[in-house]
Amino acid sequence: EDKVVQSPLSLVVHEGDTVTLNCSYEVTNFRSLLWYKQEKKAPTFLFMLTSSGIEKKSGRLSSILDKKELFSILNITATQTGDSAVYLCAGPSNSGGSNYKLTFGKGTLLTVNP
Amino acid sequence: NAGVTQTPKFQVLKTGQSMTLQCAQDMNHNSMYWYRQDPGMGLRLIYYSASEGTTDKGEVPNGYNVSRLNKREFSLRLESAAPSQTSVYFCASGSGTGLYNEQFFGPGTRLTVL
Numbered sequence: 001e002d003k004v005v006q007s008p009l010s011l012v013v014h015e016g017d018t019v020t021l022n023c024s025y026e027v028t029n030f031r032s033l034l035w036y037k038q039e040k041k042a043p044t045f046l047f048m049l050t051s052s053g054i055e056k057k058s059g060r061l062s063s064i065l066d067k068k069e070l071f072s073i074l075n076i077t078a079t080q081t082g083d084s085a086v087y088l089c090a091g092p093s094n095s096g097g098s099n100y101k102l103t104f105g106k107g108t109l110l111t112v113n114p
Numbered sequence: 115n116a117g118v119t120q121t122p123k124f125q126v127l128k129t130g131q132s133m134t135l136q137c138a139q140d141m142n143h144n145s146m147y148w149y150r151q152d153p154g155m156g157l158r159l160i161y162y163s164a165s166e167g168t169t170d171k172g173e174v175p176n177g178y179n180v181s182r183l184n185k186r187e188f189s190l191r192l193e194s195a196a197p198s199q200t201s202v203y204f205c206a207s208g209s210g211t212g213l214y215n216e217q218f219f220g221p222g223t224r225l226t227v228l
Contacts, residue, residue: 032215042204042219043157088157092215101172102147102217106156 002027002093006105013079014113021074021108023089033072034102035063036088043088046074079112086110116140118220120205126226127195135190135223137205145208146188147172147217148180150201157204163188195227 003026013019025033032050036043047056049065049072056063060083063074076083086107093101118139127133139146148160149172159172163182177199179191188207192199202224208217 034216041221045216045218048216090157101159101162102157102215103159104157106154 002091002103004089004091004103004105006087006089006108008108009106010109010111012111012113015080017079017112018075018077019079019110021076021087021089021110023072023074023105025070025072025089025091025103025105027091027103028093030067030070031092033065034090034092035072035074036090038086038088038107039084046087076110079110081112081114084110084112118205118207118218120203120220120223122223123221124224126228127192128228129196131195132191132193133195134192135203135205135225136187137189137220138187139205139207139218140186141207141218142185143207143209143218144185146182147206147208148178148188148190149204149206150174150199151204151222152201160190160203195225197227199225200227201225 005024007022032048034048035046037046047063052067060077065072086109088107089105090102121136144165147162149157151157158174160178161180163169166185169180181189202222204222205220206217208215
């Protein structure tokens with residue numbers, strides 16, 4: 001059974017801190033791992049990672065994948081209150097040659113205090 | 115482009131009533147999905163449609179039916195609502211081919227079953 005586990009489940013930091021969110025996964029026929037940010041409404045896409053050791057970066061957010069250890073991290077530097085959200089990690093499952101499903105972790109609730 | 119749209123945004127039902135949640139996407143995506151999100155449980159897949167004319171069960175399909183009406187539209191039906199189906203429902207769509215399984219989410223429907 002596919003499994004995606006995120007840690008910590010919640011985290012409270014002060015503005016300006018750097019945070020690291022973790023995601024470990026076991027999915028059938030791994031192809032990619034995705035990170036989403038969810039504020040009050042729907043999840044929005046952050047990154048898709050397919051190759052080990054190659055960092056994806058967007059502003060203060062970055063993410064990297066370790067396919068050998070089945071692990072990914074999401075880093076946020078110089079956090080701002082607007083970074084407060086639930087961060088979701090997800091792994092597509094392969095059924096018959098294409099990626100049609102996503103198995104989500106339960107998410108990390110990040111709270112950034114001023 | 116509107117992306118993924120869902121109707122209604124909110125709904126209150128009595129136990130035993132039926133209703134259909136509507137979803138449409140204008141991104142010409144092949145695959146569409148229905149998720150439910152409950153506190154502490156994360157996002158769980160109810161049903162998905164890899165392409166027009168096909169549907170498959172996800173993790174929690176009991177009590178639901180779906181229809182992929184055409185490439186744009188994917189509806190979720192509750193035939194006899196139960197309090198356990200109180201949740202936030204998200205529809206999503208994705209290109210669903212090869213490595214690229216980024217999914218775009220609709221704004222969600224908050225359903226309460228009394």
